[in-house]
Amino acid sequence: MTATPSREDCAARDRRDPLARFRDAFVLPDGVIYLDGNSLGALPASAAARIHEAVTRDWGQGLIRSWNAAGWIDLPAKLGAKIAPLIGAAPDEVIVADSTSVNLFKLLVAALRLRPERRVILMEARDFPTNLYIGQGVAALMGDGYTCRIVPGEEIDAALDKSVAVLALTHVNFKTGAVHDMARLTQHAHEVGALTIWDLCHTVGAMPVDLTGARADFALGCTYKYLNGGPGAPAFVYVPKHMQATFHQPLTGWMGHADPFSFVDDYAPAAGIKRALSGTPGVLSMVALDAALDVWADVDLGVLRNKSVALGDLFIALVEARCAGHGFALASPRDGTRRGSQVSFQHAQGYAIMQALIARGVIGDFRAPDIVRFGFAPLYTRYVDVWQAAEVLFDIMETRAWDTPQFKARAAVT
């Protein structure tokens, strides 16, 4: 049996890490090992000043003039173009707007309209809940025999039949980090005449993805996880150029109009990706995202992915070596190529253990009913952080530090 890496081994890996310099692009609190960038990414160092400038100069002094002068009106398309290279899309195929939930609604309805003779939305059980809820909501709204068919991951292929209008999947599962084979499933969907929607919430900024190469029909994702856009930052929508002319989403607000400032009474969709827009964009949240996306301009996603897999492999090795016998069962794929940038373990006392970790400055999260989840954001997570987190977990298990009423009492929100 190989010895597990030492802290010094990890520090040496950090010194060789080609991404190490990006850590300075983020503000990170002292005394914290932050392994929850897959829930809320860290604050980009440039963001506070950018937001302050937008507030005091553009809003305070520019006032209404800033819609043009400060480029607010262009932010949805500008930010979309910055996200595009991270997901294998062209700049005019991505736009930023609304939330993941709202955008999934748009895409599902648009997809159903392209397959009017079909009645099934196919989704995966234990996908992120809002996806399933929106799928159910769309089916209920459409009525007329529409259903949201939710099946376990291993039954997706079998469920892909000619009744399926659209297969809507999250590429990387939020709980386990398991990665779907986007190209293969898209091809299978196309073989039976179904469209695909790919949710990239746990993908974008965690690994390269090639929507164009996979021939994905639609995609979307949030920007507040690995992209570090800030709490509740707006989401993005991908509609490839060849689908844009026939893309008709139902939230036909004025920002998606062909000529929004003509103030005419009848809706006519904008020509390209802008037809995915609805209402007035949330400027302050978009400014934060704008700063966050600038960090990505010179990130090599292949290098990022290699580090991500290495961090996850290291954590699994350390936890399984140090915490053997403490009841952890790996809930993520062991094979790094099939795993997103997170590692999850099942543990009956997962909630209390995570509270104890957080109290010790190791921040991951808990996902009901029994998953402790650790995310690795390769731009700012170091190998020594992973090593230290495993050490703290070991100590908590050895000392049963989790076994207190304070840590075992579930908060309403986690």
Place this chain on the structure above:
Amino acid sequence: MTATPSREDCAARDRRDPLARFRDAFVLPDGVIYLDGNSLGALPASAAARIHEAVTRDWGQGLIRSWNAAGWIDLPAKLGAKIAPLIGAAPDEVIVADSTSVNLFKLLVAALRLRPERRVILMEARDFPTNLYIGQGVAALMGDGYTCRIVPGEEIDAALDKSVAVLALTHVNFKTGAVHDMARLTQHAHEVGALTIWDLCHTVGAMPVDLTGARADFALGCTYKYLNGGPGAPAFVYVPKHMQATFHQPLTGWMGHADPFSFVDDYAPAAGIKRALSGTPGVLSMVALDAALDVWADVDLGVLRNKSVALGDLFIALVEARCAGHGFALASPRDGTRRGSQVSFQHAQGYAIMQALIARGVIGDFRAPDIVRFGFAPLYTRYVDVWQAAEVLFDIMETRAWDTPQFKARAAVT
């Protein structure tokens, strides 16, 4: 004929103005008379520090913990409760989320579900375009004979028949400032069995409104005009308590779930107003709005309304006296009780005239095809500002300062 007020008369009114002290609650640029708070409200003086704190302390240092520790998760309900007293609602009848466009979509679908045997959405021609577009989008989505019937304002009563499921009107028209009689139209709608949705975008923060007294079924509005929530600040939704149990909106995202952090696969709506939520809230935009709403805690809306009417009356009197013969036609109700907090004039050269005004530091806006629009935000607009704006307008007309190629060339966005 009474002489029009002098600058000194106006300064004297400002000295007597009980709202004068609120001007210090806002940042306003030097050399500018800002008469566009009905499009984007001014920056509250407290907002920049609050946002900076949210960014650097809550996001930067608190990270994911701030969803609980900084109360981010409670912002939609907390902000709704702050808006409630401004619109005659109870605190748990209002919630902040998404955009006006998205919220109107939710309300329209929810209303149609409550009148399943009816097929007509009734709206007003030349309402704000996004409202009409969303109405058209909902009708198209529902199919099955649903239509969005759009009639001129004077034909609304005649069009209210038993085919109408929901009457959706903007209380104060964005172009003219004309105010609908909410109580009367709601009663008429109810008499024919229709529901009502009131858009309060140009109402809230401009005048008192009593949704409860008017028995309005639903309402919504934006927060970036008279409420000063910031560019693209999120919108609010009103669902009265007696309607909440049967309120079923289609954008069934996780934040509207009865137990969002249980991560179960099936949607179940939250018990109260929270079921109007969809996706993850945009925290930074909500923090700005939170600061903006604090200003309203001790504003007397009756006093506000009186000043609003007086400012509008003054502007009409001054422009009609000083600019007589220059081709302006009042496009707003002359009767202040039937007018929102804005005054609009039609003028064939309206676009160029507004550009010339803006170049001289008097910021109103232009609304195609021929409306120049001046908004009066009583918390920070002074009587002397109104006087000065009319003087500058007079000078521009007398000198034909608007008649340059630069001002006549229409920008793509205004």
